[in-house]
Amino acid sequence: MLPESPFYQNSLQTLQQSPLCKGLNRKLLEDMMQLFTRRCWGKGTRLSEQQSKSYFHIILHGRLKLTRMHPETGRAITLWLIGPGDGYDIISLLDGEEHDIMPVVLDEVETLTTRADIARKWITDHPEFNRCFLPYIGEQMRRLEDLSTNLALHDTITRLARLILQYVDLKKNSPPTNKYPVHLINDFSHETLACMVGSVRTVINRHLQQLKKDGIVDFHRGHLTVKNLEQLALQAGQFLHRKQLDKK
Amino acid sequence: MLPESPFYQNSLQTLQQSPLCKGLNRKLLEDMMQLFTRRCWGKGTRLSEQQSKSYFHIILHGRLKLTRMHPETGRAITLWLIGPGDGYDIISLLDGEEHDIMPVVLDEVETLTTRADIARKWITDHPEFNRCFLPYIGEQMRRLEDLSTNLALHDTITRLARLILQYVDLKKNSPPTNKYPVHLINDFSHETLACMVGSVRTVINRHLQQLKKDGIVDFHRGHLTVKNLEQLALQAGQFLHRKQLDKK
DNA sequence: GGAGTTCTGTAACCTGGGTAGCAGAATCCG
DNA sequence: CGGATTCTGCTACCCAGGTTACAGAACTCC
Numbered sequence: 102m103l104p105e106s107p108f109y110q111n112s113l114q115t116l117q118q119s120p121l122c123k124g125l126n127r128k129l130l131e132d133m134m135q136l137f138t139r140r141c142w143g144k145g146t147r148l149s150e151q152q153s154k155s156y157f158h159i160i161l162h163g164r165l166k167l168t169r170m171h172p173e174t175g176r177a178i179t180l181w182l183i184g185p186g187d188g189y190d191i192i193s194l195l196d197g198e199e200h201d202i203m204p205v206v207l208d209e210v211e212t213l214t215t216r217a218d219i220a221r222k223w224i225t226d227h228p229e230f231n232r233c234f235l236p237y238i239g240e241q242m243r244r245l246e247d248l249s250t251n252l253a254l255h256d257t258i259t260r261l262a263r264l265i266l267q268y269v270d271l272k273k274n275s276p277p278t279n280k281y282p283v284h285l286i287n288d289f290s291h292e293t294l295a296c297m298v299g300s301v302r303t304v305i306n307r308h309l310q311q312l313k314k315d316g317i318v319d320f321h322r323g324h325l326t327v328k329n330l331e332q333l334a335l336q337a338g339q340f341l342h343r344k345q346l347d348k349k
Numbered sequence: 350m351l352p353e354s355p356f357y358q359n360s361l362q363t364l365q366q367s368p369l370c371k372g373l374n375r376k377l378l379e380d381m382m383q384l385f386t387r388r389c390w391g392k393g394t395r396l397s398e399q400q401s402k403s404y405f406h407i408i409l410h411g412r413l414k415l416t417r418m419h420p421e422t423g424r425a426i427t428l429w430l431i432g433p434g435d436g437y438d439i440i441s442l443l444d445g446e447e448h449d450i451m452p453v454v455l456d457e458v459e460t461l462t463t464r465a466d467i468a469r470k471w472i473t474d475h476p477e478f479n480r481c482f483l484p485y486i487g488e489q490m491r492r493l494e495d496l497s498t499n500l501a502l503h504d505t506i507t508r509l510a511r512l513i514l515q516y517v518d519l520k521k522n523s524p525p526t527n528k529y530p531v532h533l534i535n536d537f538s539h540e541t542l543a544c545m546v547g548s549v550r551t552v553i554n555r556h557l558q559q560l561k562k563d564g565i566v567d568f569h570r571g572h573l574t575v576k577n578l579e580q581l582a583l584q585a586g587q588f589l590h591r592k593q594l595d596k597k
Numbered sequence: 598g599g600a601g602t603t604c605t606g607t608a609a610c611c612t613g614g615g616t617a618g619c620a621g622a623a624t625c626c627g
Numbered sequence: 628c629g630g631a632t633t634c635t636g637c638t639a640c641c642c643a644g645g646t647t648a649c650a651g652a653a654c655t656c657c
Contacts (some may be wrong), residue, residue, distance in 0.1 A: 193487075228473040
C-alpha cells in the first residue's frame with residue numbers, strides 16, 4: 102500500500118495499535134505497509150482455502166470467526182474470533198500448510214492483505230519484527246490453552262462467564278445505565294456464543310437466563326451487557342485463587 | 350556445549366532429528382550448540398517456575414508433561430506431553446512471560462539448556478532458524494487446536510482412540526505378536542491417560558476394557574499396544590471423512 | 598406492510614460420564 | 628521378603644447437559 106492511498110493513514114494507525122506491531126519503529130512499519138494491499142469482504146463472504154494458506158491478512162475492521170464442525174452431529178466449536186488488529190491466518194503463515202478450519206465473515210471486513218510467502222520472507226528479513234511477532238504468537242497459544250483448560254475442567258456456566266469476562270470492557274461504564282459494555286461478542290446469538298464455549302443454544306439460553314435473574318448480565322436480542330462485574334468474575338471462578346482460604 | 354564434551358555428538362545428533370532443527374545446515378547447528386549446557390532431571394524433580402520462564406530447554410531424552418488442575422475438584426488436564434526433540438517452554442520463550450502450568454518430570458530427563466533471553470537473541474540474530482522454528486510453532490498450535498476440538502466435539506472413547514492413534518507406531522509391527530507398539534504413552538496409568546483426554550480414571554478404564562473386548566487394543570499394567578489399527582482408526586472417527594457417503 | 602426468517606424462551610426426556618466406594622493385583626523399596 | 632503403595636477392575640448411583648419439540652418475539656427484505 103502506497104502512502105498516497107486515502108486509506109494509508111488510517112491503516113497505519115490501526116497497525117500501530119495492533120499487538121502485532123505495537124511499539125515498532127515508524128520506519129519498519131512503513132516498510133511493512135508496502136507489502137500490503139487493502140481488501141474488503143462483505144458479511145457472509147465465502148473465503149476459499151487459498152485465502153488461509155496463500156495469503157496473510159491483518160484485520161483493520163470487522164470480525165471473522167474460525168470454526169470446526171463435527172461431521173455427523175453438526176456441532177461446532179469456534180477456535181478463533183478474529184477482530185481489528187489480529188492476523189489471519191497465523192498458523193498457515195507459520196508453517197505454510199493449509200489450516201483445517203472454516204472461516205466465517207461476521208461483518209463487513211477490511212484487511213491489509215499480502216501473499217503469505219512474501220510475509221514470511223519479510224519476517225525473516227526483518228528480525229526486529231520478532232519483538233512483537235513472537236509475543237503475539239505466545240498470546241495466541243495461551244488463548245488456545247485456556248480454551249482447552251476451560252473445556253476440560255469447567256462446567257458450561259463457568260465457561261460462559263469466562264467468555265463474557267474476556268470481552269467485557271472494564272474501563273468504560275455507560276453513564277446512563279451503569280452497565281459494562283461487551284465488545285466483539287455483544288451482538289452474538291445464543292447459538293454463536295454456544296459454539297465459543299463448546300455447548301449448544303438451549304444450554305446457553307438456560308444459563309444466560311440464570312445470570313440475568315441473578316442480576317449479573319442483561320440482554321435482549323443482539324445486545325449483551327454486564328451489570329455486576331464482581332459477580333460475573335465470581336461465576337467465572339476468577340477470584341477463587343485469592344479466596345481459596347475463605348472457602349465457604 | 351563444547352565439541353570436546355563426551356555428550357556433544359549424541360546431542361548434536363538428537364538435535365538434527367528434532368523438528369526444531371531438522372534440515373538446518375551443520376554450521377548453524379554447531380553455532381546453536383554453543384548456547385547450551387547439558388542438564389539432567391530425575392523422575393519427579395520439582396521444576397521451579399524459573400525453569401519455565403528464564404530458561405529454554407530442548408529435550409534430548411525422557412518425558413515431561415505440562416498439566417493444569419482445577420483448584421477445587423483436583424481434576425487435571427495435560428496440555429503438553431514433551432519428549433525427545435521438543436522445546437520447553439516454548440510459550441515463555443515466545444513472550445518472556447511466566448507460563449501458568451505445572452511441569453511434571455515423568456522419567457530421567459536429559460536436556461540442552463540455555464537462558465531464555467539468550468535463546469531469543471540467538472533466534473533474532475539467526476533468521477535462517479525461522480525455517481524450522483516457525484513451522485514447529487505452527488505444529489504446536491495445531492495440536493492445541495486439535496485438543497480443543499476433540500474436547501468440545503467428541504465423546505470420551507473417541508478422544509481416547511485419537512490419543513492412542515496419535516502415538517501408535519504405524520511402521521513397526523512387533524514380529525512375535527503382530528501388534529503395533531505405542532510410544533511415549535505406552536506405560537501411562539489410566540489416570541494419566543485420563544488427564545490427557547480431559548476425563549477420569551474409571552471412565553478411561555471402562556473404555557479401555559471395551560476396546561480390549563473389541564480386540565482393538567491389548568494392555569496390562571504399564572504396557573499398551575494396538576492390535577487392530579483399522580478398527581482403532583474407525584473408533585477415532587478418522588475415516589469418517591472418506592466414508593461419509595456410506596453412512597449407515 | 599406483510600411474509601419469511603431468525604432468534605429467544607421453555608419444557609420433557611434421556612444418557613454419557615462423573616463420583617464414591619470397595620477389592621484384588623502388581624510393583625516398589627527398605 | 629514383606630509391608631506399603633499404586634494401579635486396575637468393577638459397581639451403583641446421580642446429574643449436567645444435550646436432543647427434540649413447540650411457540651412467540653424480533654428482525655429482514657421485497
